[in-house]
Amino acid sequence: MYDILVIGAGVTGAMISRRLSRYNLKVLLLEKENDVGNVVSNANSAIIHSGYDPLPNSLKAKMNVRGNAMFDQIADELDVHFNRCGSLTVATSDEQLKVLEDLVKRSEANKVPVKLLSEKEVKEMEPNISSEAKGALFAPTAGIIDPFNLVVHAVENACDNGVILKLDEAVVDIKDLKDHFVVKTTKGEYESKIVINAAGLYSDKIAEMIEPIDWKITPRKGEYFVLDHYQVGLVNHTIFPLPSAKGKGVLVSMTSSNNYIVGPSSEPIEDPDDASTDSYTLGEIRRQATELVPSIPFNQVIRVFSGVRPTCTRHDFVIEYAKSNKNFINVGGIESPGLVSSPAIAEYVVDELVSKLINLEEKKDYNPRVKKYNRLNEVSEEVRNKLIKENPDYGKIICSCEKVSLGEIEDLLSRSVPPRTVKAVKKRCRAGFGKCQGGFCSPMVTLLLAKHYGVSPTEIKWDKDHSEILVSEVKK
Ligand SMILES: Cc1cc2nc3c(=O)[nH]c(=O)nc-3n(C[C@H](O)[C@H](O)[C@H](O)COP(=O)(O)OP(=O)(O)OC[C@H]3O[C@@H](n4cnc5c(N)ncnc54)[C@H](O)[C@@H]3O)c2cc1C
Known part of the structure; x- marks a missing residue:
């Protein structure tokens, strides 16, 4: 019991x-x-x-x-x-500026520190913000x-x-x-x-x-773009439009891994497991996001995805x-x-x-x-060299986009909730998160998982049931 x-x-x-x-x-x-x-x-x-x-x-x-x-x-x-990093909720018209004042009252009621920024202050903090920006609510604790x-x-x-x-x-x-x-x-x-x-x-x-x-x-889907982490300083805070009945709106933000994320949409759906994306919704997200940050480099999109609320x-x-x-x-x-x-x-x-x-x-x-957990691309060269000396597998790069080594993936397998799928490895150490989206590393991750769990590579899944990556063996 x-x-x-x-x-x-x-x-x-x-x-x-x-x-x-x-x-x-x-x-x-x-x-x-x-x-x-x-x-x-x-x-x-x-x-x-x-x-x-x-x-x-x-x-x-x-x-x-x-x-x-x-x-x-x-x-x-x-x-x-x-x-x-803090967030900015940006007003682009005089009516929206009035709404920001209501949001200040709500912040006071919720005991959340915020500051109303003038047009000049917003543009200094966010040089890539739309020229239409008239002011913003700055929330430093976000x-x-x-x-x-x-x-x-x-x-x-x-x-x-x-x-x-x-x-x-x-x-x-x-x-x-x-x-x-x-x-x-x-x-x-x-x-x-x-x-x-x-x-x-x-x-x-x-x-x-x-x-x-x-x-x-009553499930609601939200779709997103993810951009590569080349351009530094596109935005320095999470940028929101004004909230509406549908939610907080389409945001533009860096992520904790220095990528940029643009989205989400908000559409009611019937099937809670529907994680599809569609070009119409993504186009609408793009239109709304560029009203806030016109120079988003959509040619650097490396993935689209959706989540269900x-x-x-x-x-x-x-x-x-x-x-x-x-x-x-x-x-x-x-x-x-x-x-x-x-x-x-x-x-x-x-x-x-x-x-x-x-x-x-x-x-x-x-x-x-x-x-x-050892993350080799986040330590000094001295520490990295020491770790590689102790375990040469830290010197063997499996994911060259995100610089993830064999040793780091092996470490994951000895933890109390080890990854069992290729996506589970990706979530934990970012192998497969980069520009090639696992094109190069996922075969190696598949073989590594198969060896660790003592099964055929054809049994290793990308994610959920029936998502095996390899169909059958063609050569021995
Ligand atoms: C588009 C979008 C944007 C969001 N943005 C933010 C944000 O920026 N900040 C923020 O704070 N929140 C955000 N949220 C909300 C946040 O993601 C959720 O509130 C949170 O992840 C919900 O966690 P949960 O554990 O309740 O649900 P889940 O993560 O879904 O976990 C529930 C678990 O229950 C399991 N389960 C279901 N049925 C069964 C069963 N019969 N038997 C066993 N297991 C079962 C499921 O498999 C699942 O793993 C966002 C959500 C969405 C969709």
Whole structure:
């Protein structure tokens, strides 16, 4: 019998599991995908929003502001790239300038530091901004993060502190036996005293497994361009248009890896698993983005992608006990600003909700720090040479675009949540993230994974089921 079973290893379930791992509890984290952070948490803008935008007193506002304040410590403990670059919400007309003043009032209500900038100040801070810019709201606490390693390292840290992770297991049914739950998956059954539903786009379906609910997920897709990291200083902050009913609008931002990202769109869709992109929507994103930053070099686009928001009919996060049994906690509808809110959501769920259900006794040997990871292109030449002397595989470059060595990929395979697919390697160490998008390194990564797991290269997947890269052997 587990004390707590968490469904879903996106950023929400990852942070909750990590928070639970401080205590003497038997915790199981179940994930339907073959890697953690592979759905909504895998495809977003990765902005650590300042929190001026959500409606005051909403859960979104509270969690965003608290989460933002936690991120320096979280990024340090989890060894994740994080840059508090600040954001600018830009007005391009006199009417929009008036809206900025309303946003200042909202910032004050949410207790978020902001500053109204004049046209001259905006243009000095962002030389490539549109000549139409009339002013901007500067939010210095906004930042950008590596969303992939945020989840991977949070789960690794949870597992290092005793949480059990099971991948490739989808929850298909839950029986509420009042003193405990029986959770049925595609592979087996688990008993647990408490269940936490952090299933993202499927959180409403999981909640309905034990009782009827009054909220629903209505998925909204967002498409993006990613640009190569050649041009330095295209923008120095995350640049937003004014927010609308559809969301925060099409932004232009650098990423934590010094690429640029342009997007997202916001379209309602039927199928939550629809991660397609289309040229009409991308064209519209391009049009809107160039209204803010006219010189975006679209000839440097190296990838387009989309992510799906678990938008909720409540227009706020759902973080509450189930009505029929308090031992079932729903953490659903975690759309933007869910990434920045995730550590605060975990704190609230564990300290406020779980603590009323079970005794939280701190572990004496809890370690908040994830195992450090050697990134050779981020250390001095002296350290790099020392590391190569100790392990010559650090001198063998596998991904020449992003300068990732064989030794670094081998290191990933000995961690507590090792990659099992080519995409999982890419998310962790950036092999395949560059200009050639894995054209050169993915065959080598495929062979490396096959050797490590003792299987044929034809069994290695790019990502989800049925995404094997090689069809069959043609030569022996
Ligand atoms: C386009 C876009 C832009 C965004 N930009 C930002 C941003 O800039 N800043 C920000 O703060 N937030 C942003 N967000 C929001 C943020 O990405 C999400 O709030 C967050 O990733 C949600 O995490 P989650 O863990 O709740 O969901 P997910 O990451 O989807 O995790 C849920 C997990 O549950 C698993 N699961 C589902 N059903 C089952 C089942 N039956 N059994 C087992 N496992 C199951 C899924 O496989 C998944 O891994 C954005 C989102 C989108 C789509």
